[in-house]
Amino acid sequence: MNNLVPSYWGRPLEHYLSDYMLWGAVTVDSLMSSDNLTMIDEFRDNIDRVSAIASGDPDMSNQVSVSTLRSLHRMPYKPETYVHMANPPLISGCIKLMASIRGSGKPSPFSYELGYLSFRLVEICLGACLLDNHRVLAFKTRSPLCKPNLVPPVVEELSTHAGGGRESYNCVLGWSFCPDHATADYPLIISLSDTRLLMELLYSDRKLFLEAMRATHAIAGNLSALVFLFWRYVNYQRLLQGQLLSKKLRIPMLEIFYRCWVVSSTDQHAAFSHMYLCDKDQWPPWNELLHKVDPEDSRELVRAFTGHFVAANKFTFSDPITVSVLDIPNALYFLAYRIVPESEDLVGAFVETMIQRLWCAIADREESNELLIDSISTSLVWLRTILQQFHNTWETNTMPLSNIVLAMVNSELLPLVGRAMLLLEPFQSLDRQTPDLVKRSKIMAASRLLFEGISQVVPRDFLEMAFLHTLPVYWQVSRQMEFMSLVVFPEDIYPRRVRRGFYTVCVEIWNALCHSIADSQSRQGQGGVCANPRCPSPGIPEGTAYACSRCSGIYYCTPRCQAITIRSHRVVLSISDPKTAMSEP
Structure with missing residues (x-):
């Protein structure tokens, strides 16, 4: 350790992180064997x-050591000690400790162990203060249910109450009061100046902040409470100082929001979604996000988002990280412009896990068809934006882009698009100006633009080779659309004319996007198309077709397909040439 660094700061980041990966289990075990009275007296001191x-x-900061803070981290795991964490001066003291730690000549609280532990205490204490001010019964009575996992639903409830442009609804924080609580007595949890200082510390040290949180996400924490604090601060400043200051805070707020979201546990996601959706005008437009990105930070972000989606695809509750399919477009909106060429070798794995997550959502019917299609469509738009970051890089390094394209193939991007298009309900009107058509055709436009974008960043021959084994999907989807245009279901509300016109449009779009990755000859299989309408792989390689021995007018890919359809084919022959049909064996 550098001799100029005070010893009470503890170990640097690369040395302390490994000790906190299983910290929750260690602290619970130690509490089970501790004397409560002695422990509480020590905590109070x-x-x-x-x-x-x-x-x-x-x-006073010199008298606080790492061991002091480590002992306080045991408090949330028992109700009788957790209630003592509702202590506003403790929050302020921890923020002052964070501000005192510097690295490379600037404040960098996560560079050393003392700063990391101080932040974790701020996070825990803030959640406890919200429970206390919100008068949660389990917290007030020290019930066995009094645990940090009470915080996320409370934050969700508070965000619903305060969202939607209600800048003065900051009752629970003690800043200002809404009409419903005009006479209520809420203690001040944290001052505006301390909130601003904490926000600046996290934003300036955001790279190490994400690294530390990602490595230790298993520790019980309440990042949603922290984001709620900053969310209310930005809203309140809009009331006090006007739009100018509020706009300056939008980028820091967005950075902190998504870095917390990507390492937060499942039970906190609803609170994040409420805060995001309640004040959409608070978030910066995409053109404000175009700023210089640190390559190492970009790589850390891609790794974090990949890990988030990987955990979401496990179908298990053993890992506390997951992601809703409805949150994917918003996450891509944040990540798209933080991917730089230096992180392109990591993008393939991210793309594959993201598409797999979309597949899981469809397979499990996690949302209505309309919401699923909208989420998939917007995700494809942002995926195209990510691809554009690597325009003209094929000539210098083919490996990253080829990995990205192969990831799309391996995760079955083409079948995903076809499946999404088949989920669409027929349009009532084919007028291109109707809202119904514009809304429902989003998946068509997004998928077509994506595949056109793919064809612009990699050579055509590589693209055809990569997607070659998925081309039977082209025929499967195309035939299904043709079938859907003819079928009439009982109590069908769509006239046959509407259904036929809708699926004609679908087939045109499907042909266009498939043409961007393979020409017509490749899609035909070069040897024809199997006449079995239920064939799972209808393309026939050249020289391998099985033809009718009598008419030589239709072809099959295998004898099995020929045997399946031979009876219906005899009917066709009997109509055209009865003599030929009678001689058919």
Whole structure:
């Protein structure tokens, strides 16, 4: 360790992270064998020591060690000790500790162990203060149910109450009061100045912040409570200072929001979604996101998002990280412009896991068809945006782009698009100006633009070779669309004319996007198309076709397909030439 670094800061990031990956299990085991009275007295002494820093005495920070903070991290795991974490001076003292730690000449709280532990305490204490001010019964009575997992539903409830442009609805934080709580007495949890300082610390040290949180996400935490604090701060500043200051805070807010989201547990995602959707105008437009991105930070972000989607595809509750299919487009909106050429070798794995997540959503029918299609469509739009970051890079390095394309093939992107198009309900009107057509045709436009974008970044011959074994899907989807245009279901609300016109449009779009990755001859299989309408792989390689021995007018890919359809084919022959049909064996 550098001799100029105070010893009480503890170990640097690369050394302390490994100790906190299983910290939750260690602390619970240690609590089971601890004497409650002795433990609570020790906690109170340590809380007073850290809280004294909030008074502004610079000498007090020297008296707080890593072991002091480590002992406080045991408190959330028992109701009788967790309630003591609702301590506003403790939050302020921890923020002052974070601000005192510097790395490379600037504040960098996550560079050293003391800063990391201080942040974790801020996160835990903030959640406890919200439970206390919200008067949660289990917290007030020290019930066995009094645990940190009470915080996310409370944050979700609070965000619903305060969202939608209600800048003054900050009752629970003690800043300002809404009409429903005008006479209520809510203690101040954290000052506006401390909130701004904490926000600046996390934004300036966002690279190490993400690295630390991703490595230790198993620790019980309440990142949704932290994001709620910043969300209310930006809204309140819009009321106090106007739009100008609020706009300056949008980029830091977005950075912190998604770095917290990507390492948060499942039970916090609803709260994140509420905050995001309640004030959409608060988030910056995509053109404001075009700023210089640190290559190492870009790589860390891609790894974090990949891990998030991998965990979501496991179909198990053993891992606390997952992601809703409806959150994928918003996540891609954040990530798309933070991918740089230096991180292109990681993009293939991310694309594959993201498409697999979309497949899981369809297979499990996680949402209605309309919501699923909208989420898939928007995700494809952002996927095309990511591909555009690597335009003209094939000549310098073919491996990353080829991995991205192969990831799309392996995750069955083409069948996914076909499946999504088949989920569409027929349009009532084919007028291109109707909202119904514009909304439902989004998947068609998005998929066509994506495949055109793919064809623009890699050579045509490579693209045809990569997608070659998926081309039978082209015929499967095309034939299914033709069948759907003719079928009439009982109580069908769509006239046959509407259904036929709708699927004609679908076939045109499907042909166009498939043409961007393979020419007509490749899609035909070069040897014809199997006459069995239920053939799973209808393309016939040249020289391998099985033909009718009498008419030589139709072809099959295998004797099995020929045997399946021979009876119906005899009917056709009997109509055209009865003599030929009678001589058919």
